Amino acid sequence: MLGVSAALVLVVMVVVALVLENRVKPDTTVQVAPTTSTTAAPVxxxxxxxxxxxxxxxxxxxxxxxxxxxxxxxxxxxxxxxxxxxxxxxxxxxxxxxxxxxxxxxxxxxxxxxxxxxxxxxIRPRRNADTPRHAEAYLPEQVIVTFLGGEPTLISHMSSGDNKPWCEEVVIDPGEEGNDSPEQIAAGLPLKVGICGDSVTPAGIFTFYRRSSGTRETKLGTLYNPVYFNQGIAVHGAILVPLKPASHGCIRIPMSVAQLFPALVQFRDRIYVFDGVKEPEEYGSPLPPADRPDPNYTTTTVLPTTTLPATTVPTAVPVTTIPATTVPKTVPTTLPTSTTVP
The missing domain is CATH 1.10.101.10 (PGBD-like superfamily/PGBD)
Known part of the structure; x- marks a missing residue:
C-alpha cells in the first residue's frame, strides 16, 4: 500500500512540474518531450x-x-x-x-x-489562425511551415528577400503584374523591361489570394508554382535556394517542395511572416516596396512568342484571384520568436 501511495505522489509531482514548466515556457514552437502514451509502446x-x-x-x-x-x-x-x-x-x-x-x-x-x-x-504553431490551414514563415530561421488544425503538414528550408536594392532586365509573362492590362492579356505576349526594386519580404499577416501552375516569368524573377500572398510576392519553387536570404522579396522553396506546397494551402488561408523584431500583428499587412523603371534601361520590348520556350508562354493565363481580406489589428500576447528545444 505504501508503494502505491509513493507512486501516486511521484505522479502528482511530475504533473505539477510539467504544469509549472509550461507556465514558464507556454509558447515554444518546438518541443522535445517524453512520450506519455500508455496505450501502446512507441517505436x-x-x-x-x-x-x-x-x-x-x-x-x-x-x-x-x-x-x-x-x-x-x-x-x-x-x-x-x-x-x-x-x-x-x-x-x-x-x-x-x-x-x-x-x-x-x-x-x-x-x-x-x-x-x-x-x-x-x-512542432507547434506560434499562432492559432482563424482559418483551418495556415502557414508561418520565420525569417530569422529561414524556415516555412504549413499547419492544419495545429499540426504541421510541411516544413521546409526557404530563402527570403536579402534587403538589398536591385536593377535588372526582366521578362514578364502576360497576366502578371506589369503586363496585365486587358490589351496585354489579349495580346498574350511577354514583355521585356528594365526594373529596379528593393529585395524586401515584409513581415505581417497576409492572405493567399492567387496562384499559378508551372513556371511564370514576373517582375521578381522566375517563379515555379507560385502561391501569391502580398501583391507580386509569393511562395514559389526555385532552383537556387541558398542558406541565406537571396530573393527579390518572394519566399523561395526547393522545387520538390513547391510540388507539394500549393495543395496544402487554399485561397483566404493566412500566412504569418515573423521577422524576429516585432509581432506580425504589429505590422498588419504592409505592401512591399514599389518597384520603379530602371533609369539606365532604354528599351522596352514586346517579345514575339517564338523567342521564348513554349513552356514559359502559356496561351491562357492559369490565374485565379479573390478579393483581399482585411486583417484585424489586435495584438495577442507576445510570443517568443526564438526556437527552443527543452
Whole structure:
C-alpha cells in the first residue's frame, strides 16, 4: 500500500512540474518531450554509428528519411540515398529544432543530432489562425511551415528577400503584374523591361489570394508554382535556394517542395511572416516596396512568342484571384520568436 501511495505522489509531482514548466515556457514552437502514451509502446529507433551526409547510402539513411518524412520535413524519396532534398530537409531541422543559425546549417546528421531526431519532437504553431490551414514563415530561421488544425503538414528550408536594392532586365509573362492590362492579356505576349526594386519580404499577416501552375516569368524573377500572398510576392519553387536570404522579396522553396506546397494551402488561408523584431500583428499587412523603371534601361520590348520556350508562354493565363481580406489589428500576447528545444 505504501508503494502505491509513493507512486501516486511521484505522479502528482511530475504533473505539477510539467504544469509549472509550461507556465514558464507556454509558447515554444518546438518541443522535445517524453512520450506519455500508455496505450501502446512507441517505436524506438536505434542509434546510428556514423555521421550521415550528402552522397551517403544505406539503411541508416533510409531510416533517417523515414523519420524526416514522419516529422513533415520533406526529405524527398525514401530510397536510402542522401541527396539534395534530404540535405535541405536537414537544413530546416537544424535551423528550426537545433537552433543553428540560418547560414551555418551543415546538412550533416551526427549521432547526437539523430538522438534528437528520434526523440519525441513536436512542432507547434506560434499562432492559432482563424482559418483551418495556415502557414508561418520565420525569417530569422529561414524556415516555412504549413499547419492544419495545429499540426504541421510541411516544413521546409526557404530563402527570403536579402534587403538589398536591385536593377535588372526582366521578362514578364502576360497576366502578371506589369503586363496585365486587358490589351496585354489579349495580346498574350511577354514583355521585356528594365526594373529596379528593393529585395524586401515584409513581415505581417497576409492572405493567399492567387496562384499559378508551372513556371511564370514576373517582375521578381522566375517563379515555379507560385502561391501569391502580398501583391507580386509569393511562395514559389526555385532552383537556387541558398542558406541565406537571396530573393527579390518572394519566399523561395526547393522545387520538390513547391510540388507539394500549393495543395496544402487554399485561397483566404493566412500566412504569418515573423521577422524576429516585432509581432506580425504589429505590422498588419504592409505592401512591399514599389518597384520603379530602371533609369539606365532604354528599351522596352514586346517579345514575339517564338523567342521564348513554349513552356514559359502559356496561351491562357492559369490565374485565379479573390478579393483581399482585411486583417484585424489586435495584438495577442507576445510570443517568443526564438526556437527552443527543452
Amino acid at each position: 524506438v529507433l536505434p542509434p546510428i554509428t556514423r555521421s550521415l551526409k550528402d552522397g551517403d547510402e544505406g539503411d541508416d539513411v533510409r531510416m533517417l528519411q523515414s523519420r524526416l518524412a514522419e516529422l513533415k520535413f520533406a526529405p524527398g524519396p525514401i530510397d536510402g540515398v542522401f541527396g539534395r532534398s534530404t540535405t535541405q530537409a536537414i537544413w530546416a531541422f537544424e535551423k528550426l529544432v537545433m537552433s543553428v543559425r540560418s547560414d551555418k546549417a551543415t546538412g550533416v546528421v551526427t549521432p547526437e543530432m539523430w538522438d534528437v531526431l528520434r526523440s519525441d519532437v513536436q
